[in-house]
Amino acid sequence: MRRLAALFTAAALSGAALSLSPGTSAVAVGKGPDCCKGTINTSILHTYDSMVAELKKQDAKQSAMELEVIGQTVKGRDIHLVKYISNPKNPTVLYITQQHGNEQLTTEGMLDFIKSLGNSNKSILGRINILIVPMLNADGAMGDVNFSLDNYHASGGRHLTRYNANKVDLNRDHVAKAEVETQALHRMLAKYDAELGIDYAVDLHHQGTTAKADGELVSGSILYPTTSSVDAALVEKSKQLGAVVYNAIEPTGWGHLGKYVGGSANTIARNGLAAEYGIATLLFEMRGMSDHEYESYILGQKSNGYLIKQTVVTLNATAKAIADGSITKQDTSFWNTLTEQG
Ligand SMILES: [Zn+2]
Numbered sequence: 235m236r237r238l239a240a241l242f243t244a245a246a247l248s249g250a251a252l253s254l255s256p257g258t259s260a261v262a263v264g265k266g267p268d269c270c271k272g273t274i275n276t277s278i279l280h281t282y283d284s285m286v287a288e289l290k291k292q293d294a295k296q297s298a299m300e301l302e303v304i305g306q307t308v309k310g311r312d313i314h315l316v317k318y319i320s321n322p323k324n325p326t327v328l329y330i331t332q333q334h335g336n337e338q339l340t341t342e343g344m345l346d347f348i349k350s351l352g353n354s355n356k357s358i359l360g361r362i363n364i365l366i367v368p369m370l371n372a373d374g375a376m377g378d379v380n381f382s383l384d385n386y387h388a389s390g391g392r393h394l395t396r397y398n399a400n401k402v403d404l405n406r407d408h409v410a411k412a413e414v415e416t417q418a419l420h421r422m423l424a425k426y427d428a429e430l431g432i433d434y435a436v437d438l439h440h441q442g443t444t445a446k447a448d449g450e451l452v453s454g455s456i457l458y459p460t461t462s463s464v465d466a467a468l469v470e471k472s473k474q475l476g477a478v479v480y481n482a483i484e485p486t487g488w489g490h491l492g493k494y495v496g497g498s499a500n501t502i503a504r505n506g507l508a509a510e511y512g513i514a515t516l517l518f519e520m521r522g523m524s525d526h527e528y529e530s531y532i533l534g535q536k537s538n539g540y541l542i543k544q545t546v547v548t549l550n551a552t553a554k555a556i557a558d559g560s561i562t563k564q565d566t567s568f569w570n571t572l573t574e575q576g
Contacts, residue, residue: 274524274532277390279338280345282311282372288345289314289368296352298359305418308380308399309373313418316348316366318359319430325556326363326426328435328513329549330419330503333405335374336394338524339538340438343545344368347553355550362557363430367422370415373399377525387532388525395525405439406499408506427511434475434514434556437503438545441519442531447492447573453544454520455494455575456480463500463509470566471514475552477564479516480572482551488540489547492575494519520544 280288293301300317307313331340344366351359369375377383377393381401386393398404398413407416426432445452456479458472483489494517500506504517520541522533533541555561 274388275390276388276392276394276525278538279390279392279394279524280342281392282369282376285341285345285369286312286314289316289348292348292352298356299348299351304367304422305414307371307373307415308413309378311372311376313370313372313415314368315422316364316368318351318362318364320360320363322363322430324361324363325433326365326430327553327556328365328367328423328426328432329438330367330370330435331438332369332371332375333437333503334396334403334439335369335371335376335398336396336523336525337438337440337520338369338375338394339440339522339541340518340520340545341369341375342538343542344438344549346542346546347549350546350550355553358553358557362553364553365422365426365432367419370419371398371404385527386525387527387529393525394523405437405503406501408503408510409499409501423507423511427513432511432513434471434516434552434561435503435507436475436479436516436518436548436552437507438548439517439519440523440541441494441521442528443522443533444530445492445521445575447490447575450490452492452521452575453483453489453540454518455492456519457494457496457504457517458569459505459508459515460496460498461500461505461509462498463505464512468508468512468514472508472516473566473569474561474564475514475516477566477568478551478555478561479518479548480568481564482547483544486543486547489544491572493569493572495574518548 302315303312304315305313374395379399383393402413456476500509504515507513508515523531
């Protein structure tokens with residue numbers, strides 16, 4: 235498992251996963267050769283257990299890192315919070331992956347980011363507090379749910395679902411907080427927002443495979459809070475978070491971002507966390523899911539490399555900009571011309 239993950243990372247870094255086959259048109263930015271065929275083999279992904287094993291290994295290795303269990307899923311899996319708390323006076327960022335269990339490459343990238351905080355990225359840790367909730371919906375990620383998976387398409391002996399075990403969409407539960415996973419997240423939010431003041435949050439997701447902006451398939455789409463419950467200053471701060479991501483992804487050659495088209499309800503984290511805690515938020519919807527009932531939503535695994543890399547670039551860039559304060563100087567005017575995905 236570890237070796238395969240390393241291979242994907244290596245492929246992404248070398249650009250090998252990004253080569254376009256002859257005859258592939260120039261619009262194939264981020265397309266990857268296996269688009270939309272549902273050919274992903276889920277055995278290459280971390281399982282919940284192998285993810286936890288990696289978190290514990292990093293916790294043992296990294297003196298700055300702490301691991302906390304913030305609750306349990308419906309099926310009793312521990313939900314982990316990875317903490318790097320240097321000073322309550324430092325700015326604090328929260329990263330969340332896999333509210334939707336079938337959107338896993340963000341977690342694969344998150345594990346690479348956590349490892350980097352133990353070595354190459356160590357220098358930022360004195361100037362920032364980082365909170366990470368990876369794989370919030372672990373039951374869905376493992377297909378350990380109380381509903382049928384007969385129509386799911388991925389191979390590899392494991393299915394991954396958007397919903398939690400009770401067939402609830404956790405990213406529509408941030409007001410009602412009916413599910414134990416959402417309750418665990420919000421207990422953590424209340425506690426650490428009081429202790430540290432959580433300034434920023436990036437909520438990492440995957441969407442379908444066919445969204446385009448400016449005539450090109452997007453590698454992902456981003457959006458700030460659009461609820462009427464937050465003031466203009468918080469929206470601007472959220473747009474600055476988006477600017478850091480845009481400026482990091484667009485020049486890569488493989489990245490092409492659109493503006494996500496999303497709703498204004500506080501039931502989703504992008505709006506709800508901003509409204510309830512005053513956190514500047516960014517939703518990042520990356521291309522292609524790991525499994526789904528709709529085959530066209532699934533991206534073949536040859537695209538894994540750049541999508542994992544897109545997560546790592548996003549995390550590195552935002553953490554650095556928050557740590558060094560450059561985030562507060564971001565020009566947000568690009569949002570005025572960023573094309574909405576279609
Ligand atoms: Zn999602």
